Amino acid sequence: MNEIDSAALLLARQAREQDWKQFEQDCLLLQRVLEIYDQKTVVQALRELGQYEWTREALNRWTNGKSPANPLTEAEVSLLRQMLPAPPAHHPDYAFRFIDLFAGIGGIRSGFEAAGGQCVFTSEWNKFSVRTYKANWYCCPDAHTFNQDIRDVTLSNDASVSEQQAYQHIDQQVPDHDVLLAGFPCQPFSLAGVSKKNALGRAHGFECEAQGTLFFDVARIITAKKPAIFVLENVKNLKSHDKGKTFRIIMDTLDELGYDVADANISGPKDPKIVDGQHFLPQHRERIVLVGFRRDLHLPSFSLDALSSLYPAHRTPLRALLEPSVDEKYILTPTLWKYLYQYAKKHQAKGNGFGYGLVDPQRENGVVRTLSARYYKDGSEILIDRGWDRALGERDFNNAENQQRRPRRLTPRECARLMGFEQPDGYRFRIPVSDTQAYRQFGNSVVVPAFAAIARLLLPWIKQAVAQRQARP
Incomplete structure (x- = not known):
């Protein structure tokens, strides 16, 4: 084989390798789009380009890596990318990092991302909500982890795992963050006997009382990761749920974990922890919002009562x-x-x-x-x-x-x-x-402008917490 033939063979091999790399990238792009949209929607969109007679069978061959290694056309790649959300405008100049637990379709995330935050971890179990979430919020696989069952992270579904093992696993699975967001479901607590816990060699406190509820998973993540600030959201009736026992255990747990909850001792009709969406949009929608600050950071006092200063002057009519x-x-x-x-x-x-x-x-x-x-x-x-x-x-x-x-x-x-x-x-x-x-x-979601206002109100406290973290050696 002469030099010319060798060079031609090398070029041909490089071209095939390049085509194969592009084919793999195209497959990954298709897979990301199919995490959101059903096959019928994707096929219809691709067929409208008129460049290839797309079918569901052809789509399956692509995603299974069985199609000939012919890269997608530029028009097809462009169309598929448009079906995915773009990164936020301030990316990558983020002011803080946060995680989004029991995320639903991203109602709480929206406001904190708009305030300059970077979401580094999301957990949502409902497969349909996951599709809507991924369709609207930028999820870069390299910088963002998506989890569907929070118990796989906290290991609360494995009775053989010790508390310390669970905390170590959480620390490995959940990225460091400044703010924890969670719209956790409301469940009754079942008080476990202290004698049984003693027999098993387990701790008292929230590990005893909150076990078996999804709030327990939030508490474990707070214990393991120690975020500077958390924002927990639930229905207004959380305060009276199970004759008040549920709320008492939650507040006792947060105190035990070393956090001060804003407006903790205020109740009654003017409780600032109760936020009504009607101040932002024409819908009566009350939610309880618990904002907690890590006690050892000694951040200034905070009250949701100041949220009224962010109400819009003119509410949009129905x-x-x-x-x-x-x-x-x-x-x-x-x-x-x-x-x-x-x-x-x-x-x-x-x-x-x-x-x-x-x-x-x-x-x-x-x-x-x-x-x-x-x-x-x-x-x-x-x-x-x-x-x-x-x-x-x-x-x-x-x-x-x-x-x-x-x-x-x-x-x-x-x-x-x-x-x-x-x-x-x-x-x-x-x-x-x-x-x-x-x-x-x-x-099941929240009034987005209300939580966007909470994020704006919290931003000075978040920045102080970030500054303290960055100043630590």
């Missing part, structure tokens, strides 16, 4: 969040509307408050009821009035003209706006799941 026209599938069927109507009348006659929430979108200062995770069932808590004449309904419910004005549900897009995930003329929140799953996700 009508500004609604779409000009919606698909007929969101209008209640005659059967469902008749059921809700008669159900409400029956309870009104008994003096009960049960019934639907019919909302006039033209009211300037109207506040709707709390959007719940069951909204997909009938939409009864928030129904948009389309001109239904109640007086006529009382006389003749089946009047054809009145039936044409049956109320409707909010669309998932309108739910995204009512929760603050998007503005009507701004960023379009990606909803890669069915309407049923979307309603559940928004109903």
